[in-house]
Amino acid sequence: MKCPNCDYSNPQGTKLCLTCGQELLNGNTPEQDPNSLFYEFAQIVDEIPSDFRSVKPKFRNIFSRVFRKHSEVEAERLFIVGTSLTTPAIDEVEGTWPKPWLFARIFLIALFAYLGLYMGVNFFGNINFIPGLIIVGSFGVPITTLVFFWEMNAPQNIAIYKIVYVVLVGGILALLVALVFYDLLRNNINPITIGIVEELAKVVVVIFFVRDLKYKYILNGLLLGAAVGAGFGAFETAGYALRSLLSGSFPMLYNTILWRSIFSPGGHVAWAALTGAAMCRVQGDSKFQLNMLMKPKFMFIFILVVAMHALWDSPMPGIYPFGQITLTVISWIFVFWMIRIGLNEINEKKRSLAFTYYK
Structure with missing residues (x-):
């Protein structure tokens, strides 16, 4: 399943993109699903210049993935980071709050x-x-x-x-x-x-x-x-x-x-x-x-x-x-x-x- 955010091809059944962490939903992210409540909000957020986007902690967002179901592939993806082959360049790093689980x-x-x-x-x-x-x-x-x-x-x-x-x-x-x-x-x-x-x-x-x-x-x-x-x-x-x-x-x-x-x-x-x-x-x-x-x-x-x-x-x-x-x-x-x-x-x-x- 290809991630619409970063174009990474994820294994079938993956709920979160293994590269950028974007949530996948029937091939679409929640923000891109016309039936999603987040659709209109995401459209507005995308128009905000990145310099003005907030990275302030929102606890419900930080821990939002704790109670979701995750596959073994997602856990394996986490454990391979940090090597010379898997460390992203600084310009590829997400500057927003991670969502640990x-x-x-x-x-x-x-x-x-x-x-x-x-x-x-x-x-x-x-x-x-x-x-x-x-x-x-x-x-x-x-x-x-x-x-x-x-x-x-x-x-x-x-x-x-x-x-x-x-x-x-x-x-x-x-x-x-x-x-x-x-x-x-x-x-x-x-x-x-x-x-x-x-x-x-x-x-x-x-x-x-x-x-x-x-x-x-x-x-x-x-x-x-x-x-x-x-x-x-x-x-x-x-x-x-x-x-x-x-x-x-x-x-x-x-x-x-x-x-x-x-x-x-x-x-x-x-x-x-x-x-x-x-x-x-x-x-x-x-x-x-x-x-x-x-x-x-x-x-x-x-x-x-x-x-x-x-x-x-x-x-x-x-x-x-x-x-x-x-x-x-x-x-x-x-x-x-x-x-x-x-x-x-x-x-x-x-x-x-x-x-x-x-x-």
């Missing part, structure tokens, strides 16, 4: 696996299921959140194998760097120093991955930061879960996994994503220099993230879990704000290329 499927798969492992331990008393329970419970939600960031990476220039590499290697490196900082601090440990140490450790690792300018877009920094944060948070959760188990309390083990999973999207993953995006924002097309860390656009995000981390770990009575819920909402407000800045960056580069071409 795969992350929801990943969550359901992880949930099914966790429930199966839970049954093996709790109902059948088989302790061989415990390592799997801890691993899936610790990684399930962080990886789900990471896949969301991966789908939001409009340039589609980072392959899935690279993401797996950053999660494992980046997560471990960030933990080791944090341990070095903790050793330097010795007994000076409090919520503020914890926030500084752990967020700075993740920034150091993100810089390692973006320093060569291969991944220079703000959305790239958002994704790579989220990957480092996902690895950091998941390994940390696995450690706390093991401690709970060694204390001899299975309910504490389940509670540790449950609550840390619920709040993981608003914790390490979102915080590292924000600092990663801020790092790429100040770096731009230049190679990394140490003075970039002192630029206001980076310092504002870093101080914000450290403050949220410190408040998260604060022992103030009554802050849990309402404080964590509030901080999660604040984190994601800034995440969507940074996504918008990243999309605007893509549009600016496309306009710059077009101007150079016509000049």
Whole structure:
């Protein structure tokens, strides 16, 4: 079935164009189907110059494809992006808000696996299921959140194998760097120093991955930061879960996994994503220099993230879990704000290329 938007020939039965993501309906997109309610609206939108089209987040649009049926071909198409053969040129990248959906499927798969492992331990008393329970419970939600960031990476220039590499290697490196900082601090440990140490450790690792300018877009920094944060948070959760188990309390083990999973999207993953995006924002097309860390656009995000981390770990009575819920909402407000800045960056580069071409 040929897509009327980009002329790509899709396999029969595909509901969304595998190249541009346009919805297909009996050979026509909803906007081109005379019987569609979107027809007249789309005609008007097409007349609006692209410079004036909004890329502001509309949540019902961003998540509009989550509950639709998708084929395996569509999932396979997502997993092959980011290679030298499948990365689109910047002028081919859509500068509008992506509509992710795969992350929801990943969550359901992880949930099914966790429930199966839970049954093996709790109902059948088989302790061989415990390592799997801890691993899936610790990684399930962080990886789900990471896949969301991966789908939001409009340039589609980072392959899935690279993401797996950053999660494992980046997560471990960030933990080791944090341990070095903790050793330097010795007994000076409090919520503020914890926030500084752990967020700075993740920034150091993100810089390692973006320093060569291969991944220079703000959305790239958002994704790579989220990957480092996902690895950091998941390994940390696995450690706390093991401690709970060694204390001899299975309910504490389940509670540790449950609550840390619920709040993981608003914790390490979102915080590292924000600092990663801020790092790429100040770096731009230049190679990394140490003075970039002192630029206001980076310092504002870093101080914000450290403050949220410190408040998260604060022992103030009554802050849990309402404080964590509030901080999660604040984190994601800034995440969507940074996504918008990243999309605007893509549009600016496309306009710059077009101007150079016509000049």
